Amino acid sequence: MTLPEAFEQEMKQLLGEEEYEAYRKTFDEAVHRGLRVNNGKISTEEFLRRTDIPLKKVPWIPNGFYYDEESCNPAKDADYYAGLYYLQEPSAMTPASRLPIEPDDRVLDLCAAPGGKATELGSRIGEGGMLLANDISNSRAKALLRNLEIQGVGRLLVTSEDPEKLVTLYPAFFDKILLDAPCSGEGMFRKESSMLRYYSENGPEHYVPIQKKLIEQAYQMLAEGGELLYSTCTFSVKENEEVIAGLLDAHPDMEVQEITPGYEGFAPGVSVNGRDLSRCVHIFPQRMEGEGHFVALLKKQGESRKRQPSRLLETTKKLPKEAEEFLAGVRMDWKNGSFALVKDQLYFLPEGVCAAKGLRYLRTGLSLGTVKKNRFEPSQALAAYLKKEEYVSCLTIPKGDDRVMRYLKGETLSFSEEECQGKKGWVLVCLDDFPLGWGKINNGTLKNKYYAGWRMV
Structure with missing residues (x-):
């Protein structure tokens, strides 16, 4: 060169x-390729126990690893789609x-x-x-x-x-x-x-x-x-x-x-x-x-003191009625924050997240979903944010099951009665203990609600 x-x-x-x-x-x-474990979702130790990607430690980064791109493709691994690491x-x-x-x-x-x-x-x-x-x-x-x-x-x-x-x-x-x-x-x-x-x-x-x-x-x-x-x-x-x-x-x-x-x-x-x-x-x-x-x-230099923006985005403590029933099944403290409805998109701003008025936002807080007439569609971002135990109805697919990749590609899936355990309607689809996205289950058939823009190709 x-x-x-x-x-x-x-x-x-x-x-x-x-x-x-x-x-x-x-x-x-x-050239060295790297993978950084997302400790917001999983500890480094737990990730190393579950992954089959050959890794070598990056010595100056506690949660950083090298991988060999000729022997694996981490961007096509289901754990990547579960947000367990970043390349x-x-x-x-x-x-x-x-x-x-x-x-x-x-x-x-x-x-x-x-x-x-x-x-x-x-x-x-x-x-x-x-x-x-x-x-x-x-x-x-x-x-x-x-x-x-x-x-x-x-x-x-x-x-x-x-x-x-x-x-x-x-x-x-x-x-x-x-x-x-x-x-x-x-x-x-x-x-x-x-x-x-x-x-x-x-x-x-x-x-x-x-x-x-x-x-x-x-x-x-x-x-x-x-x-x-x-x-x-x-x-x-x-x-x-x-x-x-x-x-x-x-x-x-x-x-x-x-x-x-x-x-x-x-x-x-x-x-x-x-x-x-x-x-x-x-x-x-x-x-x-x-x-x-x-x-x-x-x-x-100086002593830290908290300030507020002079103009804050307008929010409300009141949920739209279309969202109330669904969000009642989410185990989060909705009192510890407020909501913003932008057109038909509903967001939650936890206390401490200060959104100044007058900016061009792509996201204000946590996206909860879309408010439609007489119904509510939860967002992909909400699924990625939640822990498995934070939603009332979950459907688990073990890693290695071919339905994981089929789900990530947007396909309709089938589940046995034992797997469904009587579940009906909205479910949080999980890769083992880690949420991937939403689906609607009825008589063992899962209508795939995985966000089209994130699907595996």
């Missing part, structure tokens, strides 16, 4: 001649794993699509926090929404907005912010050779003004005492350390934090204009089994 001359010179300066040669040799090595490049798992989420934290993923980092953040926000996942591209935000919902994240808001608008509605609001900034993608050259073409069109100089604007906007939305994690998939000091140094110069109340836990393969950041940025972390493929990445964690 022929690399841009300017890039080669910068890498030699960053690494030194000898280590640059080691970096160059990684282009002859296989993600190993180095890209680092930023979300190093943002220290606490119970009740308000978390923002500012440039969140396609959702690899947001899904990990969403699995850790607990029962009192909230996640706002934003991407300015509406088409990319739709992919983001799908990934968050299949992973069972319910305490969320998904928006497709210019961050400038978020700043006006959520000033000094978020306890934790992840900014995985658009970048020149130097760290992905080894994995995706097409990145070289994009790099020739838009190198570091194109992205630096964007990154500086985004990190300033993130600062404006960060609460006192809050933490901001900035990351890129590039090596460029201009896009990394210089952006961090610029923020520190502009805001003396920001301080770079140690990335914990550390790892022997992490390379320290370089100094810029005499400012020590060694607490920042570079990931290089010659030092670790992953692609290139940069991570910096910063903290804003």
Whole structure:
């Protein structure tokens, strides 16, 4: 692979001649594929007991694993459709794993699509926090929404907005912010050779003004005492350390934090204009089994205090009568939150999920379903969010049963009287103990209600 001359010179300066040669040799090595267990649904230990995918531990990610794409296809495994894991490049798992989420934290993923980092953040926000996942591209935000919902994240808001608008509605609001900034993608050259073409069109100089604007906007939305994690998939000091140094110069109340836990393969950041940025972390493929990445964690001084957006989305405590009967069978505390009906779509916003009025939302809280005349159709997102024991009527299909794949393809299924146990009407279809979606059972025949947009092809 022929690399841009300017890039080669910068890498030699960053690494030194000898280590640059080691970096160059990684282009002859296989790309690493990764899988991250969704601890919001299953513990890592339990997942390892149930999976038959050959895995190897990613040493710096507690729930991260390598897999060999020549020996398996995790994207076609039923556990993937149950939201038990997410496919993600190993180095890209680092930023979300190093943002220290606490119970009740308000978390923002500012440039969140396609959702690899947001899904990990969403699995850790607990029962009192909230996640706002934003991407300015509406088409990319739709992919983001799908990934968050299949992973069972319910305490969320998904928006497709210019961050400038978020700043006006959520000033000094978020306890934790992840900014995985658009970048020149130097760290992905080894994995995706097409990145070289994009790099020739838009190198570091194109992205630096964007990154500086985004990190300033993130600062404006960060609460006192809050933490901001900035990351890129590039090596460029201009896009990394210089952006961090610029923020520190502009805001003396920001301080770079140690990335914990550390790892022997992490390379320290370089100094810029005499400012020590060694607490920042570079990931290089010659030092670790992953692609290139940069991570910096910063903290804003001051005491944390909760704020509210000046204008909140209008909600109600009252359920539409069409939804009452169905949702009475869902074992959730509906008093601990409120409802929003947008046209015929019903949403639940748990207490603590603050939806500001005036944003372009793809999702406000947990999607419950569609309110139709004299009936209610539950959503696929609700099925993915629930635990098996949280719905009154479940139909279990064991892993390995051919009906699992047939269900995921949208087929009508048959069940014995023993399996049905007298069930009739809506059932939560489960893969062992893990919900997949909805169906309607009558006389042993299951009418498949698995969402068409998620079906296996």
